[in-house]
Amino acid sequence: MKPSIIRLRALEKQLYAYLYAMTVIDFDAETVAPEGSADGRAEATEVLSRASFDLLVNDGTAALLKEAAADAETEQERAEVRNLQRQYDEIARIPADEYAAFTKLCSQSVPAWTKAKRTNDFSLFAPYLEKIIAARRAQARYFAPDRDPYEVLLDRYEKGLTIAQCDEFFATLRETIVPLLADIQTRGKAVRTDFLDQEWPIDAQRRVSKKIMELWGLDPAHCYLAESEHPFTTEFWRGDVRITTHYMPRDIFSNLYSVAHEGGHALYELNINPDYDYTVVTHGATMGIHESQSRLFENLVGRSRAFVHYLYPTLKELFPAQLADVSAEEIWRAVNRAEPGLIRTEADELTYSLHIMVRYELEKALMQGTLAVADLPAAWNAKYKEYLGVDVPDDAHGCLQDIHWSMGDIGYFPSYALGSAYGAQALDDLRKTNDFDAQWANGDMEPLKAALKERVWQWGSMKEPAWLVESLCGGKFDPHHFTDYLKKKYTELYEL
The missing domain is CATH 1.10.1370.30 (Neurolysin; domain 3)
Structure with a gap:
């Protein structure tokens, strides 16, 4: 295994650790967290998502991906480079502060939706949905400014779907x-x-x-x-x-x-x-x-x-x-x-x-x-x-x-x-x-x-x-x- 692939694997494991931590927070929020606990979670997820963003999006990672693409020898190694490059390309154009703020917004939005559903009050959720729509439009423009913003999002969930x-x-x-x-x-x-x-x-x-x-x-x-x-x-x-x-x-x-x-x-x-x-x-x-x-x-x-x-x-x-x-x-x-x-x-x-x-x-x-x-x-x-x-x-x-x-x-x-x-x-x-x-x-x-x-x-x-x-x-x-x-x-x- 080439040195660049070893470094790539180390980066992948670090990114996995941040994702694991944020997944624990999300699962806890949906299952056992008390109703009034959302603000603290939102602050934590904002910090973690910003750290994960900074770990992935930087000149060092860009150089590593280029080196690893040339060094990859197995199908799995080539796939790891391909998938991580896609992740990099998807978020690298989004300003770091906006990326972290969106994670925080979603952490706040879910409990607002839960309360809105339980009380049958759309007005509790509407302000969050407006911000989410605006943020997703902005992200789509960063990624593909000449493409329909909804189609950009379709492609995130089902590659190539129009x-x-x-x-x-x-x-x-x-x-x-x-x-x-x-x-x-x-x-x-x-x-x-x-x-x-x-x-x-x-x-x-x-x-x-x-x-x-x-x-x-x-x-x-x-x-x-x-x-x-x-x-x-x-x-x-x-x-x-x-x-x-x-x-x-x-x-x-x-x-x-x-x-x-x-x-x-x-x-x-x-x-x-x-x-x-x-x-x-x-x-x-x-x-x-x-x-x-x-x-x-x-x-x-x-x-x-x-x-x-x-x-x-x-x-x-x-x-x-x-x-x-x-x-x-x-x-x-x-x-x-x-x-x-x-x-x-x-x-x-x-x-x-x-x-x-x-x-x-x-x-x-x-x-x-x-x-x-x-x-x-x-x-x-x-x-x-x-x-x-x-x-x-x-x-x-x-x-x-x-x-x-x-x-x-x-x-x-x-x-x-x-x-x-x-x-x-x-x-x-x-x-x-x-x-x-x-x-x-x-x-x-x-x-x-x-x-x-x-x-x-x-x-x-x-x-x-x-x-x-x-x-x-x-x-x-x-x-x-x-x-x-x-x-x-x-x-x-x-x-x-």
Whole structure:
């Protein structure tokens, strides 16, 4: 190993240490920190982010990257140089004080959003969102002054993604989803749902969470489940990945599928090649690829008929009164029902992408300056009426429901829909050599996990995103695999 690569690895480990410290602060803030503690955290994250910025962005690092690029001998070394160069290029044009101030702003914004959601008061969050939008616009201009600012942000989460590609992708989904949903509503066989809204004891729900984690193969020595306002996954490193859920006393399936979803994220991070530890090629490659894993385990596995029938005896044992006269088939139909609603995280597979389209169009308008933050609640409500035919009763069930914008994650939402489509195509290809339904009917996830580890997980971000998408999907990405899956599933479920 050349001296420049040794120095590069030392720099990567230092950057990892700062990231680890800030990740601890963020996880603590979302799970156990007292409500009035935000100011102190914000000061700490500002200092840490400025120190991390100064460590990366300087003449010495620029020279090291140039030297290491010439000296890199292995694929991993070249990938480390490439990824660190991208990080450098992404933030080097942002003034250091602005970079640190933005980190502080997000630390203050998240608790403001949490309080706004809990009290249904958008005015508490609006000033923070205005500052976040302004900061993201400025950052986009620093990075690519002649490019649409929203497209710059899209590229941060899904390398190479453009607005034109997003528009085409969502148009393809809309062509199938809208008429299929209308067909279901006019002539679909009724789905029994009367058993869903009742008391589901939280202690028993926690046992369901534990069961899902066991089935997914999440080792509690390396994966911890906590509680938060909005479920999420945080990777400290390959040996410490934490997920959260939110228990609702009258909705067991919200928690069940939150754990299934976040568990998919965790599996990805826990199965990255140990050779990449503490370097910039560990962690998932893009958010679309990451969401493909979470959505795959939540929906393609977790909502499959085979898996629901396998899980049924456990649910029956834990909730004997609630499920006294409910069959496994009725649960399968209920958790897959197509029903336009208000909440993205509780949406069915068919309408879920409509929720994403709303967010895509609104955050694009916010970034492009055609929508003011003050007008966001009304615009949100209008889009939900247009796309899903539902009336939004309040902002807590509307534009305040998601944490993403409070964290500065603008441009993230399309990744969810892309991930759903990636996962459907991957499973189509993998089914050529696997009888997954028979395996899942026995609670066996190992063949699926082995295949995904080979195609995606092991690589972290060492491979380029385009290569990983093709590896996952078994060929060039084609969203029609997803739309065909939706048509087949819902035609059968509703006996159309």
